[in-house]
Amino acid sequence: MPKAESLQGSIDLLVLKILSRRSRLHGYAIMTAIQNISGEVLRVEEGSLYPALHRMEEAGWIRAEWTTKDNGRRTRIYELTAAGKKQLGEEESRWQSVAAAINRVLREA
Amino acid sequence: MSLRTRMANVFRGARVNREIDEELEAHLEEAMASGRDPEEARRALGSPLRHREGSRDAQILTWLDSLVADAGFGWRQLKKSKITSAAAILSLALAIGACTAAFRLIDALLLRPLPVSGAERLFVVARHGLNMNGAPGTFDGTEYPLFQRMRATVTDQAELIALSYDARMDLTYGSDEEMEKVHLQYVSGQMFGSFGLRPAVGRLLTESDDDKPGGHPYAVLSYDYWTSRFGKNPQVVGRTFRMGDALYEIVGVIDQPFTGTEPGTVTDIFVPTMMNEGVTHRDWSWIRVMAQLKPGITGESVRAKLQGSFRAFQEEQAKNLAGLPKQKLANFLNQKIVLEPAAAGISAMQQDNRPGLVALGVLVGLVLLIACANVANLMTAQAAARAREMALRISLGAGRARLVQLVLVESAWIALLAAAIGGLLAWWSAPFVVGRINPPDNPVRISLPVDWRVMGFALVLTLAVTFLFGLIPALQASAIKPTSALKGGEDPHSRRRLMNALIAAQVAFCFLVLFVAGMFVTTFERLSHQPNGFSAERVITFDTVARTPQPPVFWNQVVEHLKARPGVEAVALAGWPLLDGNGWNGFVAVDGGPPSQALAYFLGVSRGWVDAVKIRLIDGRDFVESDAYPGTAIVNKAFARAYFGGEDPVGRSFERTADHTHFQIVGLVGDARYRDMREPITPTVYVPFQSVQAGGGLQPISKGTYIVRTAGANPLALAGTLRQEISRARPEFRVSRVRTQQEINDAHTVRERLLAMLATFFSAVALLLSGIGLYGVLHYSVLQRRREIGIRIAVGAQDSNIARLVTEEVFAMVMAGAVAGLALGMVSVRYIESLFYQVKATDVGMLAFPSLAILGAALLAAVPVIRAVRIDPVTMLRVE
Numbered sequence: 001m002p003k004a005e006s007l008q009g010s011i012d013l014l015v016l017k018i019l020s021r022r023s024r025l026h027g028y029a030i031m032t033a034i035q036n037i038s039g040e041v042l043r044v045e046e047g048s049l050y051p052a053l054h055r056m057e058e059a060g061w062i063r064a065e066w067t068t069k070d071n072g073r074r075t076r077i078y079e080l081t082a083a084g085k086k087q088l089g090e091e092e093s094r095w096q097s098v099a100a101a102i103n104r105v106l107r108e109a
Numbered sequence: 110m111s112l113r114t115r116m117a118n119v120f121r122g123a124r125v126n127r128e129i130d131e132e133l134e135a136h137l138e139e140a141m142a143s144g145r146d147p148e149e150a151r152r153a154l155g156s157p158l159r160h161r162e163g164s165r166d167a168q169i170l171t172w173l174d175s176l177v178a179d180a181g182f183g184w185r186q187l188k189k190s191k192i193t194s195a196a197a198i199l200s201l202a203l204a205i206g207a208c209t210a211a212f213r214l215i216d217a218l219l220l221r222p223l224p225v226s227g228a229e230r231l232f233v234v235a236r237h238g239l240n241m242n243g244a245p246g247t248f249d250g251t252e253y254p255l256f257q258r259m260r261a262t263v264t265d266q267a268e269l270i271a272l273s274y275d276a277r278m279d280l281t282y283g284s285d286e287e288m289e290k291v292h293l294q295y296v297s298g299q300m301f302g303s304f305g306l307r308p309a310v311g312r313l314l315t316e317s318d319d320d321k322p323g324g325h326p327y328a329v330l331s332y333d334y335w336t337s338r339f340g341k342n343p344q345v346v347g348r349t350f351r352m353g354d355a356l357y358e359i360v361g362v363i364d365q366p367f368t369g370t371e372p373g374t375v376t377d378i379f380v381p382t383m384m385n386e387g388v389t390h391r392d393w394s395w396i397r398v399m400a401q402l403k404p405g406i407t408g409e410s411v412r413a414k415l416q417g418s419f420r421a422f423q424e425e426q427a428k429n430l431a432g433l434p435k436q437k438l439a440n441f442l443n444q445k446i447v448l449e450p451a452a453a454g455i456s457a458m459q460q461d462n463r464p465g466l467v468a469l470g471v472l473v474g475l476v477l478l479i480a481c482a483n484v485a486n487l488m489t490a491q492a493a494a495r496a497r498e499m500a501l502r503i504s505l506g507a508g509r510a511r512l513v514q515l516v517l518v519e520s521a522w523i524a525l526l527a528a529a530i531g532g533l534l535a536w537w538s539a540p541f542v543v544g545r546i547n548p549p550d551n552p553v554r555i556s557l558p559v560d561w562r563v564m565g566f567a568l569v570l571t572l573a574v575t576f577l578f579g580l581i582p583a584l585q586a587s588a589i590k591p592t593s594a595l596k597g598g599e600d601p602h603s604r605r606r607l608m609n610a611l612i613a614a615q616v617a618f619c620f621l622v623l624f625v626a627g628m629f630v631t632t633f634e635r636l637s638h639q640p641n642g643f644s645a646e647r648v649i650t651f652d653t654v655a656r657t658p659q660p661p662v663f664w665n666q667v668v669e670h671l672k673a674r675p676g677v678e679a680v681a682l683a684g685w686p687l688l689d690g691n692g693w694n695g696f697v698a699v700d701g702g703p704p705s706q707a708l709a710y711f712l713g714v715s716r717g718w719v720d721a722v723k724i725r726l727i728d729g730r731d732f733v734e735s736d737a738y739p740g741t742a743i744v745n746k747a748f749a750r751a752y753f754g755g756e757d758p759v760g761r762s763f764e765r766t767a768d769h770t771h772f773q774i775v776g777l778v779g780d781a782r783y784r785d786m787r788e789p790i791t792p793t794v795y796v797p798f799q800s801v802q803a804g805g806g807l808q809p810i811s812k813g814t815y816i817v818r819t820a821g822a823n824p825l826a827l828a829g830t831l832r833q834e835i836s837r838a839r840p841e842f843r844v845s846r847v848r849t850q851q852e853i854n855d856a857h858t859v860r861e862r863l864l865a866m867l868a869t870f871f872s873a874v875a876l877l878l879s880g881i882g883l884y885g886v887l888h889y890s891v892l893q894r895r896r897e898i899g900i901r902i903a904v905g906a907q908d909s910n911i912a913r914l915v916t917e918e919v920f921a922m923v924m925a926g927a928v929a930g931l932a933l934g935m936v937s938v939r940y941i942e943s944l945f946y947q948v949k950a951t952d953v954g955m956l957a958f959p960s961l962a963i964l965g966a967a968l969l970a971a972v973p974v975i976r977a978v979r980i981d982p983v984t985m986l987r988v989e
Contacts, residue, residue, distance in 0.1 A: 026136075032143070047159070076128075076135065
């Protein structure tokens with residue numbers, strides 16, 4: 001049973017989105033990418049990144065493999081699967097509708 | 110990640126952990142490479158242990174993981190107490206093995222559907238009513254003309270198939286000297302098509318191979334016979350064999366796995382019913398009729414139609430039975446046709462052994478329950494010892510379900526190991542028992558496949574057993590309240606109460622097993638030691654056939670020839686040996702009166718036979734050379750009682766009503782068993798072996814049995830020589846079967862012997878298990894109360910007081926169990942009454958044996974415990 005994570009909803013969306021743009025990233029790169037693109041506004045809590053990645057891998061949205069770096073150390077890189085692409089579409093539209101709803105409330109209340 | 114990977118990851122947990130760690134390391138490295146402070150990065154990432162747990166749960170099946178962990182833990186627990194574990198496993202293995210073996214037998218003989226198409230729509234057409242002796246019963250013998258009529262009536266709703274009773278026949282593929290015995294069945298040609306059978310080679314028979322009496326000398330072999338006799342040679346098609354006067358051609362072989370319709374025998378050869386002369390006889394009941402209902406047809410509609418044609422047939426038959434008493438005639442007409450399910454085939458073997466096998470199944474089931482109670486007690490005692498461990502687990506947050514699982518997994522270990530050993534036991538013992546069902550010269554052949562049915566049974570049994578003995582201790586273990594457990598137990602007696610209840614149940618079952626076993630043993634003793642009225646000692650019998658019927662003088666010549674052999678004491682001729690299962694009966698009328706109510710049995714014997722089998726001649730004389738059937742007769746005392754009010758009938762006469770033949774009684778002999786070991790001795794008429802034929806002169810004879818009493822103690826020592834001597838004296842004669850009279854007698858008690866043997870074995874097991882169980886519980890109660898005992902001794906209690914303290918509760922349970930077992934026994938033996946002979950459930954001996962045995966076992970179990978009580982109170986109190 002995957003344990004409930006408070007950031008779960010948005011962290012999934014962000015990781016999937018990053019991986020759809022740039023394939024084959026390792027965990028640290030995913031984290032820095034999110035920070036950089038968001039202009040340092042969004043910080044991924046490092047402690048929850050890896051359980052999230054492993055959970056998404058288990059769900060079949062992303063695929064992982066070990067590669068060897070130039071210095072001989074192994075690193076685990078991730079890429080999006082077909083199921084992950086579909087999931088990304090769903091998560092994106094869910095986010096859009098939530099964001100639109102919140103905007104509407106901010107505008108009209 | 111797939112389910113499979115997650116499952117696999119359970120078994121490489123170390124690697125999963127390592128990979129998670131490695132990935133985290135790589136992360137930190139990246140962080141440092143991008144210039145972050147190592148300490149800060151490590152702190153930001155958090156505890157690797159937490160990551161590991163979170164990620165690990167995602168990558169493996171947690172429930173499987175916990176199961177594997179529990180299995181490992183359970184295994185270590187078992188190894189910790191090797192002797193108790195071994196005792197538990199072995200006792201359970203014995204019980205599981207016995208149950209599985211019993212199931213194999215019951216399944217193979219009674220339950221397994223025949224491997225034919227539409228087996229579930231197969232029924233046997235039988236008639237139910239009062240038989241000639243006025244006893245209710247079901248009889249499945251049918252006359253062929255009746256079969257033809259019935260078949261025509263229901264042709265749209267069901268296919269009727271005629272099958273003769275499986276018989277051992279003599280046939281030869283070459284000369285007469287090469288006669289061999291085969292299991293042969295006459296069957297309707299349409300059987301092969303209706304059963305959906307296919308040929309392995311050649312062709313099978315069809316309806317058109319079975320429509321003209323004597324017109325189709327074709328034979329089909331079974332796969333089994335083809336393999337054992339011809340080594341699967343396909344050239345067998347077209348070969349011929351001779352049986353009686355007819356020459357048969359083999360046309361094909363039935364493909365596997367069909368072995369006939371009579372479980373217990375494997376039919377070798379099938380020939381068309383039309384080749385049996387019985388097809389034209391209106392008074393020969395020599396076939397069984399099987400009905401295969403068409404899909405969607407109800408049995409009742411078919412039954413009603415069959416009843417109609419049966420009634421019409423019986424009414425026509427009754428015209429030939431004018432001499433029959435009125436009541437018997439009414440019984441004859443009022444029989445009811447019944448359709449009995451026959452998906453598993455039908456055979457005498459099934460009918461004879463059904464109650465015995467079921468009784469045996471129940472006995473082994475009880476032994477299994479006893480073993481389960483033992484193991485449950487063991488687990489409860491262990492659980493008590495582990496109460497603190499459990500309390501600790503609960504304090505650390507283990508859920509109730511998790512603890513139940515922990516204990517159940519341990520039970521499963523015991524059950525699985527026991528099942529594995531038990532499986533071996535069943536694999537070996539089922540054929541062993543089968544080998545003892547029948548007399549050695551005609552062994553039972555039951556295919557005992559180990560397939561999904563047997564495996565499934567063993568699996569379900571193992572699971573059931575796990576829950577049976579594991580669930581209560583597991584629930585108890587999980588119900589522990591940590592605060593009270595750590596303090597020393599909330600209700601220290603609750604566990605003992607459970608164990609006591611189990612002991613009572615165990616004793617009840619054990620009593621029942623011993624009680625039934627005692628009845629079986631007594632039945633066997635009484636049956637095999639009852640007087641038969643004749644002497645089987647040193648008697649050997651030679652069933653002899655002549656190629657063509659021979660004049661009686663030749664048959665007598667052989668008698669004289671054998672008499673002259675060394676080592677031979679007496680020789681005589683008879684139609685068949687006493688008690689070999691053959692019977693010839695009829696109603697008789699005395700002094701022109703009405704026919705008798707009771708049937709008399711007839712047997713043709715030669716001069717000197719009474720002497721040879723040592724039946725006491727009470728009055729009159731033996732036959733002389735000139736006596737011939739019909740004319741003179743020797744009767745037994747039962748006959749004199751039945752028809753002459755017990756007066757000496759020598760000199761009187763009677764008539765055999767069936768053929769109106771007259772007999773003058775020339776001798777009165779003592780009662781001897783003719784047909785059956787259990788019935789009262791039947792009124793019996795011995796008539797001369799030779800008979801006068803219609804046109805005058807003596808009738809040639811085609812078969813008979815030479816009865817030889819030898820001088821030496823072992824009659825079989827002469828079997829080979831005498832067999833050759835018979836053919837040497839008359840080359841036309843051939844011995845088809847050699848048996849000692851003792852063998853023939855013993856065949857009547859084969860079932861009783863087997864039941865007595867197995868029941869004795871199982872009662873020994875039950876007693877042993879119960880003894881161990883009692884010991885365990887007594888031992889536990891001493892351990893549990895050792896502080897109390899220590900205090901009592903310290904304040905001056907005597908050894909005897911203490912012994913009474915620890916044993917009285919258990920002995921009360923034993924008494925309660927014994928009473929319950931007695932009640933159970935009284936009720937249940939009624940269902941298997943048919944298996945007993947001259948034994949009453951209320952016999953004092955029957956009750957005394959199990960009571961004493963259990964009391965003895967209980968005392969034996971108590972001795973070491975009572976001795977253990979004598980411990981220095983100081984040591985006892987200092988333990989904690």
